[in-house]
Amino acid sequence: MRTQFIRWCLGALLAFTPLTALADEITIVIGSEPTTLDPHAADDGGEKAVNDNIFDTLMVRDNEGNLDLGIASEFPTQVDPTTWEFKIQPGITFTNGEPLNAEAVAFSIERMIDPELNSEQLSYFSTFAGAEAIDELTVHVKTSGPDPILPARMYYFMIVPPEASQSDDFAAAPIGSGPFKFVSWDRGNQIVLEANPEYRGEAPDVTQVTYRFIEEPGTRLSTLVAGEVDLVTNLLPEFMGQVPQAASMRSLEHPMVLLNADGGITADARVRQALNLAVDKEALASALFEGQAQVEQGQLLGPTYFGYNEGVTAYPYDPERAMELLEEAGAAGGDITLVSTSGRWLKDRELTEVIGGFWSAVGLNVDVQIYEFDEYLQRLFRSEDGQRSDAIFVVSGNELLDADRSFSAYLAPSGFGASNSVEELEELITTARTEIDLDARQALYEQVVEYAHEEALLTFLLNINNIWGMSERLSWEPRVDGKMFVSTMTVE
Amino acid sequence: MSWFVVNRLWQGAIVVVSVVIVVFVLTRLIGDPVRVMLPLEATPEQRAVFEQQLGLDRPILEQFVTYVRDVAVLDFGESLWQRRPVLEIIVERAPATILLTFSAIALAVALAIPLGVVAALRPEGLVDRVVVIVSLLGLSIPQFWLGLLLIVLFSLTLGWLPTSGSGGVEHLVLPALTLALPAMTRLVMVVRSTMIDELNAQYVKVLRAKGLRPWRVVGVHALRNSAVPILTIAGWELIRTLSGYTVVVETVFAWPGLGLTAIQAIERQDLILLQAIVFVTALSVVVLNLLLDVLFKAIDPRIEMSAK
Numbered sequence: 001m002r003t004q005f006i007r008w009c010l011g012a013l014l015a016f017t018p019l020t021a022l023a024d025e026i027t028i029v030i031g032s033e034p035t036t037l038d039p040h041a042a043d044d045g046g047e048k049a050v051n052d053n054i055f056d057t058l059m060v061r062d063n064e065g066n067l068d069l070g071i072a073s074e075f076p077t078q079v080d081p082t083t084w085e086f087k088i089q090p091g092i093t094f095t096n097g098e099p100l101n102a103e104a105v106a107f108s109i110e111r112m113i114d115p116e117l118n119s120e121q122l123s124y125f126s127t128f129a130g131a132e133a134i135d136e137l138t139v140h141v142k143t144s145g146p147d148p149i150l151p152a153r154m155y156y157f158m159i160v161p162p163e164a165s166q167s168d169d170f171a172a173a174p175i176g177s178g179p180f181k182f183v184s185w186d187r188g189n190q191i192v193l194e195a196n197p198e199y200r201g202e203a204p205d206v207t208q209v210t211y212r213f214i215e216e217p218g219t220r221l222s223t224l225v226a227g228e229v230d231l232v233t234n235l236l237p238e239f240m241g242q243v244p245q246a247a248s249m250r251s252l253e254h255p256m257v258l259l260n261a262d263g264g265i266t267a268d269a270r271v272r273q274a275l276n277l278a279v280d281k282e283a284l285a286s287a288l289f290e291g292q293a294q295v296e297q298g299q300l301l302g303p304t305y306f307g308y309n310e311g312v313t314a315y316p317y318d319p320e321r322a323m324e325l326l327e328e329a330g331a332a333g334g335d336i337t338l339v340s341t342s343g344r345w346l347k348d349r350e351l352t353e354v355i356g357g358f359w360s361a362v363g364l365n366v367d368v369q370i371y372e373f374d375e376y377l378q379r380l381f382r383s384e385d386g387q388r389s390d391a392i393f394v395v396s397g398n399e400l401l402d403a404d405r406s407f408s409a410y411l412a413p414s415g416f417g418a419s420n421s422v423e424e425l426e427e428l429i430t431t432a433r434t435e436i437d438l439d440a441r442q443a444l445y446e447q448v449v450e451y452a453h454e455e456a457l458l459t460f461l462l463n464i465n466n467i468w469g470m471s472e473r474l475s476w477e478p479r480v481d482g483k484m485f486v487s488t489m490t491v492e
Numbered sequence: 493m494s495w496f497v498v499n500r501l502w503q504g505a506i507v508v509v510s511v512v513i514v515v516f517v518l519t520r521l522i523g524d525p526v527r528v529m530l531p532l533e534a535t536p537e538q539r540a541v542f543e544q545q546l547g548l549d550r551p552i553l554e555q556f557v558t559y560v561r562d563v564a565v566l567d568f569g570e571s572l573w574q575r576r577p578v579l580e581i582i583v584e585r586a587p588a589t590i591l592l593t594f595s596a597i598a599l600a601v602a603l604a605i606p607l608g609v610v611a612a613l614r615p616e617g618l619v620d621r622v623v624v625i626v627s628l629l630g631l632s633i634p635q636f637w638l639g640l641l642l643i644v645l646f647s648l649t650l651g652w653l654p655t656s657g658s659g660g661v662e663h664l665v666l667p668a669l670t671l672a673l674p675a676m677t678r679l680v681m682v683v684r685s686t687m688i689d690e691l692n693a694q695y696v697k698v699l700r701a702k703g704l705r706p707w708r709v710v711g712v713h714a715l716r717n718s719a720v721p722i723l724t725i726a727g728w729e730l731i732r733t734l735s736g737y738t739v740v741v742e743t744v745f746a747w748p749g750l751g752l753t754a755i756q757a758i759e760r761q762d763l764i765l766l767q768a769i770v771f772v773t774a775l776s777v778v779v780l781n782l783l784l785d786v787l788f789k790a791i792d793p794r795i796e797m798s799a800k
Binding site: 032033035036041042118122171187188189190212213214215216218219222223225226227228373374377378381 | 528541574581640643648651656743745753
């Protein structure tokens with residue numbers, strides 16, 4: 001009787017034990033559930049993580065971030081200053097049988113700019129003016145002005161099937177032409193994709209991928225440690241030692257502090273330089289991020305971005321010199337307000353408080369103000385009377401890997417986050433935006449970088465890493481753009 | 493009985509109306525949804541279009557009237573985050589929360605009754621002391637920490653149960669246990685004290701004197717007379733759990749219910765979804781309260797007819 005009872009108990013326990021995944025199926029944990037799977041509607045990380053495997057793009061990037069061919073058969077050429085010509089590879093179809101031809105590309109572009117769609121991604125494609133299919137495999141993309149970044153934009157732009165994308169179902173059950181196809185979406189719980197048997201390229205090693213959504217970092221860690229999943233995104237640096245495998249890569253996130261060059265004690269360039277010299281970036285990287293961050297080389301861009309200036313390097317940590325500069329500027333012991341928010345970006349509050357500490361250490365009277373996000377935004381956006389706080393902590397992200405987006409937002413005086421009124425910067429950045437000659441464009445950005453660095457318009461801080469936790473059986477190399485292409489993953 | 497129900501209905505209606513007003517006022521007070529929702533780079537034109545879509549460009553009184561009229565027919569509008577009707581999201585997520593809450597309270601009752609009865613048999617005895625101390629401990633542990641401890645024990649160390657997510661019964665065990673423990677510890681105390689009272693009552697002595705078997709005295713007669721206070725507290729625990737305790741547990745276990753959805757709505761600044769969840773939660777609390785009152789009245793007619 002007793003043996004039978006024990007046997008029954010063991011049986012019940014075994015029934016509860018999670019089934020080990022099959023060799024060629026993997027589970028990936030992402031931090032947030034996609035808003036929608038319509039690849040043109042939302043601008044959120046969860047949606048991109050899934051759709052990157054379902055849809056094709058005209059251009060792609062290699063592991064180092066260089067632009068390469070996606071479904072385009074050759075690099076695009078310019079027909080005139082506002083028209084780019086793309087040629088598409090022949091014979092590609094969506095999984096519902098619709099052909100992926102010039103019509104489909106033109107349709108996708110027109111769909112993106114349709115006000116009806118009200119796309120959150122529009123800021124990436126604001127220069128789109130329209131598109132026209134010239135023949136079966138040739139498409140002309142029209143831009144509102146000369147747009148040298150257009151090929152880079154196309155790396156971000158997914159091609160949808162003209163017929164299927166008009167159905168109401170499309171956002172919940174997308175149809176693409178990529179290596180994986182949509183299977184199911186159990187809201188709140190998981191999304192399942194399987195390998196697309198008709199995919200033109202090499203068949204991926206993984207036949208099925210399940211995405212789970214877990215926001216709580218501790219729970220994400222435990223799913224991996226318990227062996228339930230194979231890949232976990234946004235692992236906290238302090239958890240790296242606890243997972244079977246960890247991989248990290250420079251992310252596209254650049255925390256920094258906007259300094260008000262127009263008023264307050266920060267109006268003096270010497271004060272702004274002192275604020276840069278006063279912060280020990282190495283210490284921030286090692287203490288706050290366990291070494292999973294790089295010192296930002298004084299330009300709001302990583303080395304893989306177009307516009308990166310090799311000649312400019314970070315301000316050294318030199319509190320003595322900082323104090324001298326503050327003395328010279330007559331700002332020693334002065335008051336400075338540092339505004340930030342909490343919980344929006346990785347360790348935002350901690351970073352802000354430590355920076356405040358470094359500034360206090362060189363004798364400034366720092367008032368650190370941490371606001372709830374809406375209150376914070378009120379201070380980040382230039383208020384009606386144009387007054388801004390002395391210093392505002394913000395994290396700049398830039399998926400296009402091109403200087404334009406970051407510089408237009410935070411350095412050009414018309415940008416929403418700019419705290420200066422240097423007309424020369426506005427001119428340089430605007431000219432660069434429409435400069436077709438790549439060398440000339442690079443030269444313009446180098447000037448912008450030198451100016452912003454010399455004048456210390458920001459306190460340049462770090463470039464933080466993305467960290468992934470992986471199971472023992474998964475092999476995968478992270479990419480500079482942070483994309484998780486399942487077709488590049490292999491399992492034992 | 494019917495007056496009792498009418499009175500309770502009337503009181504419930506006042507609560508629901510108050511919630512509608514408070515939710516409306518609060519969501520207008522806590523900042524500018526347009527600024528928070530749109531990407532940092534949005535143009536003034538995009539802001540204007542968005543404001544118009546949300547109806548925020550209209551006079552406040554008109555907004556309130558529209559809001560009340562829509563809520564009356566359970567039309568909560570479209571979620572800003574998921575871009576689909578809020579009602580659809582609530583209908584989709586509510587079952588998970590209901591399943592979790594009811595399982596937790598059923599578990600709590602099932603554990604609390606035997607423990608409380610055993611403790612009551614010998615007040616101040618060893619078993620009683622252990623039960624009381626453990627109950628106090630259970631009450632003092634923060635729920636998220638308890639959840640993480642259970643994950644460490646049952647998922648990471650023993651490997652018996654999944655850490656998170658939903659699916660089979662195995663996914664339900666840990667979150668339900670986490671929710672059940674604090675409710676159980678409070679219930680144990682109630683079972684214990686009512687049973688002590690009952691066991692000291694005259695009729696128990698009579699029954700014992702008549703030679704009735706001890707388990708029948710305790711398990712049938714005394715327990716039946718303790719049923720109403722125990723069920724009342726269990727009902728309160730159910731309401732308490734439903735009205736907010738699930739938020740933490742659903743987050744820790746990535747359990748796709750309304751609590752987790754509320755947290756996500758806050759993170760994504762989806763005020764439309766959030767105010768609907770608050771409203772639906774308040775409504776369910778009122779309805780449950782009413783049902784429990786009527787139920788207890790039916791079980792024990794001695795309960796006052798007047799609505800206190």
